[in-house]
Each structure stands twice: as structure tokens, then as C-alpha cells.
Amino acid sequence: MLTFLALTSVALLGIVPEQSQAIVIYTGWERHALVGSDIRLSCSFFSWRWTSEDVTFSWTYRPDGSRDAISIFHYTGGAAYVDNKGPFRDRLEFVGNPGRRDGSILLKNLELSDNGTFTCDAKNPPDIVGRPSSVRLLVFEKVPIQAGVITGAIIGVVLGLLVLIVVIYYLMRFLVARRVFSLSVSKHGKKKKEGSQQRQIKV
Amino acid sequence: MLMLAAIVVLHITTIVLLLVAAIDSAWWVKDSVSADLWGKWEFTNNMWHYTNLKDYPEDYLQAVQATSVLACVFTILALFVFVAQLFTLPKGMRFTFTGTLQIIACLCIMTGASIYTAKLHVNESSGGYGHCYILAWISFVLTFILALTYFILRKKKE
Numbered sequence: 471m472l473t474f475l476a477l478t479s480v481a482l483l484g485i486v487p488e489q490s491q492a493i494v495i496y497t498g499w500e501r502h503a504l505v506g507s508d509i510r511l512s513c514s515f516f517s518w519r520w521t522s523e524d525v526t527f528s529w530t531y532r533p534d535g536s537r538d539a540i541s542i543f544h545y546t547g548g549a550a551y552v553d554n555k556g557p558f559r560d561r562l563e564f565v566g567n568p569g570r571r572d573g574s575i576l577l578k579n580l581e582l583s584d585n586g587t588f589t590c591d592a593k594n595p596p597d598i599v600g601r602p603s604s605v606r607l608l609v610f611e612k613v614p615i616q617a618g619v620i621t622g623a624i625i626g627v628v629l630g631l632l633v634l635i636v637v638i639y640y641l642m643r644f645l646v647a648r649r650v651f652s653l654s655v656s657k658h659g660k661k662k663k664e665g666s667q668q669r670q671i672k673v
Numbered sequence: 674m675l676m677l678a679a680i681v682v683l684h685i686t687t688i689v690l691l692l693v694a695a696i697d698s699a700w701w702v703k704d705s706v707s708a709d710l711w712g713k714w715e716f717t718n719n720m721w722h723y724t725n726l727k728d729y730p731e732d733y734l735q736a737v738q739a740t741s742v743l744a745c746v747f748t749i750l751a752l753f754v755f756v757a758q759l760f761t762l763p764k765g766m767r768f769t770f771t772g773t774l775q776i777i778a779c780l781c782i783m784t785g786a787s788i789y790t791a792k793l794h795v796n797e798s799s800g801g802y803g804h805c806y807i808l809a810w811i812s813f814v815l816t817f818i819l820a821l822t823y824f825i826l827r828k829k830k831e
Contacts (some may be wrong), residue, residue, distance in 0.1 A: 615732060620735035621735040621738040621739040623738075625743055625746075628743055629746070
């Protein structure tokens with residue numbers, strides 16, 4: 471009786487965690503790009519189960535300032551379906567590898583109106599419980615100077631130079647003193663010894 | 674003794690003026706807007722709001738920020754080095770290290786204030802320079818005088 475209970479509890483412990491773990495989806499947090507360039511939005515997931523043949527990836531896009539999201543990509547049953555009517559028609563390409571849990575898409579020829587949030591949702595049956603993950607896309611006309619980069623660079627370089635100059639100054643003083651000392655020992659070592667002997671005799 | 678006290682007091686005053694110029698928010702003042710190197714205070718709806726600086730040439734603004742911070746750092750360093758040199762300098766020598774640091778601080782604040790004058794707010798007709806801008810130029814004069822003093826002064830031979 472006791473062994474039966476022990477065996478069932480171990481079996482339950484083995485099965486229950488697998489079912490209670492959810493699928494975890496990873497995308498970037500924020501991506502920056504220039505107008506006219508291409509960008510790859512990566513999406514990957516972690517699941518305790520083996521990658522199933524019915525794995526699905528879907529991407530939705532919500533423009534900045536809008537409350538509705540539009541579906542732009544779906545991969546299911548081994549086939550990828552890209553946007554052919556929406557804002558990304560002819561600009562979207564699937565570059566992922568579903569067998570390796572990679573559902574990345576490539577957006578080509580970015581425009582300023584592409585600013586927004588892209589959400590990736592992946593399902594790995596029977597592991598379907600999980601939270602979709604979002605990546606924010608920021609499209610710039612020219613690369614903006616981030617706040618404080620030039621400031622920090624100037625301050626760092628000047629203070630670094632100051633420290634370097636002080637260190638070199640003291641190092642030179644120390645080295646010159648040592649060089650003078652070692653030169654006199656090697657060249658006039660014998661003479662010095664004789665000199666000190668003579669002085670001792672005199673004293 | 675009196676001269677030493679006067680120089681130290683002048684140096685500390687310069688440090689305070691430089692810190693106020695760098696930190697306080699009054700480089701450019703309009704009726705209800707007060708801007709400095711780091712942000713802008715706007716008085717709307719009976720409340721002061723702190724916002725980021727927009728439409729400023731970013732690279733020049735950051736250069737002014739860097740030089741004013743460096744000027745503060747160098748004057749403070751110069752004070753510490755002066756006190757250290759008071760005890761360690763051989764008699765009859767000049768305070769060159771202190772003077773060098775102080776002249777670098779003078780150059781920094783001069784560069785910063787000049788860039789601010791030449792490149793920012795060039796085409797604006799309303800508004801004028803605030804007290805921090807004036808303090809920056811006053812501290813330029815003071816740092817220059819202090820640097821000269823350190824280069825000329827000799828430690829007493831007693």
C-alpha cells in the first residue's frame with residue numbers, strides 16, 4: 471500500500487510540472503532603425519516539450535497611437551503566410567527556422583509610419599499557455615545623438631588624459647632616479663667600494 | 674597668513690560660483706521659461722514643469738555641458754592640490770601644478786560659455802541671458818586671476 475502511494479506521488483510529480491510550465495516567448499525589447507533600411511525582428515520560445523510539427527508563430531502589429539492590432543504574419547502547418555493586404559505587403563519576409571524554434575521576420579524598406587509595437591505569439595502544441603512578447607520599433611530619419619554621449623566622452627577623455635599625464639610624470643621621475651642609481655652602481659661599483667674602504671681606514 | 678586666507682576664500686568662492694552656474698537653471702530666461710544646460714522649466718497652469726530641451730543643437734549643448742562640468746572638477750581638484758602643495762612644496766618654489774589645473778579650468782569655462790554664446794539662441798529675439806550665464810563669465814575672470822596668482826606666488830622661505 472505504502473509503496474503504491476509513493477510510486478503514484480512520484481509519477482504525479484513527474485507529470486504535473488510539465489503541464490504547469492508555460493511556454494516562454496522571447497523577442498527584443500526595443501529596436502531602432504533608419505528610414506529605408508531593413509530590420510530583422512527576432513522571436514524565439516522556450517518550451518519543456520519537444521518542438522511539435524504543429525508549431526505556430528504569429529506576428530501582430532499595433533501602430534503608435536492606435537488601439538487596434540493587425541495580424542501581419544502567421545506560420546502554421548509547415549507554411550508561412552505573410553501580409554499581402556496590410557501595411558507590410560511586399561515588405562515582409564519570413565527568415566526564421568521553426569524547427570529550431572526561430573520565428574523571426576524581416577521588414578524591408580522601413581518607413582516613418584512603421585513606428586509601433588510588434589507582438590509575437592508562438593504555440594507549441596500541447597504547450598499552448600503563454601504570454602505573447604512585444605518588441606517596439608523606432609524608425610528615425612537620422613541617427614539621433616543620445617543624451618549625454620558627447621558630454622560623457624569629452625569628460626572621460628579629458629580626465630583620462632589628466633590621470634595619464636600625472637602617472638607618466640611621476641613614473642618618469644621615479645625611473646630617472648632609478649636609472650641614475652643603477653648606472654652609478656654598474657659602472658662605478660668597484661671604484662665606490664674602494665672609496666668606501668679608504669674612508670673606513672682613514673676613520 | 675592674511676594673503677593665504679584671502680586666496681583660499683577666493684578659490685572657494687570661485688568653486689561655489691562655478692557650481693551654481695553649472696547646476697542652477699538660469700542660462701536663458703524668457704517670461705515664463707527658464708532654461709539651463711540640462712533642461713527647461715516652464716510655468717504653465719500655475720505650476721512649474723521640468724521638460725527636456727528640444728530644438729537645441731545637441732552636439733554643441735553637450736559640449737557646453739561637458740566643459741562646465743570639467744571646469745568645476747578642475748577647480749575643486751586645484752583647491753585640494755593647493756592645500757597639499759602648501760605642505761609638500763619645497764620652500765621658494767611656485768605652485769605650478771595648482772596653477773596649471775586652475776588655468777585648464779579657466780579654459781574650460783571660457784570654451785563652454787563661448788560655445789553657448791555663439792551657437793545657442795542665436796536667432797531668438799525674446800528672452801535674455803540669465804544669472805547663471807553671467808556667473809559663468811564671472812568665474813572665468815576669477816579662475817584666470819587665481820591661476821595667475823598661483824603661477825606668481827612663491828612659498829615663503831622661512
